[in-house]
Amino acid sequence: xxxxxxxxxxxxxxxxxxxxxxxxxxxxxxxxxxxxxxxxxxxxxxxxxxxxxxxxxxxxxxxxxxxxxxxxxxxxxxxxxxxxxxxxxxxxxxxxxxxxxxxxxxxxxxxxxxxxxxxxxxxxxxxxxxxxxxxxxxxxxxxxxxxxxxxxxxxxxxxxxxxxxxxxxxxxxxxxxxxxxxxxxxxxxxxxxxxxxxxxxxxxxxxxxxxxxxxxxxxxxxxxxxxxxxxxxxxxxxxxxxxxxxxxxxxxxxxxxxxxxxxxxxxxxxxxx
DNA sequence: CTGTAATCCTGCGAGC
DNA sequence: TGCTCGCAGGATTACA
Numbered sequence: 494x495x496x497x498x499x500x501x502x503x504x505x506x507x508x509x510x511x512x513x514x515x516x517x518x519x520x521x522x523x524x525x526x527x528x529x530x531x532x533x534x535x536x537x538x539x540x541x542x543x544x545x546x547x548x549x550x551x552x553x554x555x556x557x558x559x560x561x562x563x564x565x566x567x568x569x570x571x572x573x574x575x576x577x578x579x580x581x582x583x584x585x586x587x588x589x590x591x592x593x594x595x596x597x598x599x600x601x602x603x604x605x606x607x608x609x610x611x612x613x614x615x616x617x618x619x620x621x622x623x624x625x626x627x628x629x630x631x632x633x634x635x636x637x638x639x640x641x642x643x644x645x646x647x648x649x650x651x652x653x654x655x656x657x658x659x660x661x662x663x664x665x666x667x668x669x670x671x672x673x674x675x676x677x678x679x680x681x682x683x684x685x686x687x688x689x690x691x692x693x694x695x696x697x698x699x700x701x702x703x704x705x706x707x708x709x710x711x712x713x714x715x716x717x718x719x720x721x722x723x724x725x726x727x728x729x730x731x732x733x734x735x736x737x738x739x740x741x742x743x744x745x746x747x748x749x750x751x752x753x754x755x756x757x758x759x760x761x762x763x764x765x766x
Numbered sequence: 767c768t769g770t771a772a773t774c775c776t777g778c779g780a781g782c
Numbered sequence: 783t784g785c786t787c788g789c790a791g792g793a794t795t796a797c798a
Contacts, residue, residue: 495791495792496791496792499791523775524774526774526775526792526793526794550791550792568792568793569791569792570775570791570792570793571775571776571790571791571792572775572776572777572790572791585776602775602776603775603776603777604774604775604776604777604790604792605774605775605776606774606775606792606793607792625793646767646768647767647768648767648768648769649768649769652768652769655792657792657793664791664792665790665791665792666791667791710791711791713790713791730791749769750769750770751770751771751772752792753789753790
């Protein structure tokens, strides 16, 4: 389900529980992509939620204990939900944090590509991101830095946009959309971009992500997360065979990096190498 | 270095 | 109605 705009929406909705104290932690037995260690239960119980924020597609819950500052790091994978709900069936529920006002912060994830891990300090967390070489937030993207990653490589644009080291938080939907808005074919190789095209791509990424956030992200039929409205404004994603919103040409679907890739053959002509 | 495929999972819709 | 198949918003690894 979640790319940056959807994660941003989840985080924004969770702001209401900052200040709450976590009374107890309950976790399921099924294994997520990364294992939750049972010893972490005691380190989380009794702490206070100081802040909840986002980095790329990662959710960070800042906790404060006695002399410590642990951090929960949550990734929603493809189908994860991280939300305060009551009276929800326990199906696919992998963790429950009991809060001091009687509410419960719960993590659901049918496909279990998501994860929750605990890190001892802000520094430990930063080390995790550094090891991953997580790239800049779209908002912080600079043409100069982006050029270094993109304009000297034979890799295609679609693959580059999905690479979290190049830019953090862009996933399959918004990679497709950013290519369309910048009028660049997803198979264009980075090194063939002119300076102008590179600038256009950076601007398009920012625009697409900003607009999606404003609409609370994209809600797809199978997703667990509800409330987003951007699915009605997508230019190309999941629109194979339908008319381009700009020129009416039929949107095409190809597979790049094993992911469905959509583009308008008229608005995004393939550059001849 | 690049691209491709497979892997971890469950659920859903299409087609027979 | 019930089955199989393909596909799905992610990230990582192995291999040619």
